[in-house]
Amino acid sequence: MSVNNSTRMKISTKMKKALNDQVGLEADASNSYLAMASWCEVTGYEGAASYFYAQSDEERTHMLKIIHYLNDMGAISVIPAIKSPAVTYKSLENLIKTALKNEQAVTAAIHKMVEIAQKEKDHSTYVFLEWFVNEQVQEETKFETLLQKFDLIGRDKLAINEIDKLLASQATAESEPTA
Ligand code: FEO
Secondary structure (H helix, E strand, O other), X not given: OOOOOOOOOOOOHHHHHHHHHHHHHHHHHHHHHHHHHHHXXXXXXXXXXXXXXXXXXXXXXXXXXXXXXXXXXXXXXXXXXXXXXXXXXXXXHHHHHHHHHHHHHHHHHHHHHHHHHHHOOOHHHHXXXXXXXXXXXXXXXHHHHHHHHHHHHOOOHHHHHHHHHHHHHHHHHHOOOOO
């Protein structure tokens, strides 16, 4: 929808700010996964690299969803600056732990927005956010399951190679369009 002077903003200023902040969080996530993918690529974890390149793309689609929603609601999104992500990681396991922490922070931010929507009886945003609530359950489970693999398979070179292969197989699913 094009935004002009006759377009009334259909969400509160508070909700607009929260959604714009979320645009920033999704952009940070996309950038952070891009840096993780690059580190995996140069470290020799080809499967993990494909997986995180795809994950980076997926976060960009999340960001775009919110930008389009803000614009559709006459709230005009403001594209924020992106934080510099970490460049190196101690291990693949450490990298995945960082990814899980990122997702937990994103989940908390989304839940806060749901609470704002409930308080303000903003039904449109409430319904819009439902997709993100479900997505976060999947995202956290995905990384938790991957972390379990280190306990199950091990942390020696052969085990890490198995986990890298597993990530390669999951990367294909990851790169399927979500929106
Ligand atoms: Fe879009 Fe993984 O949070």
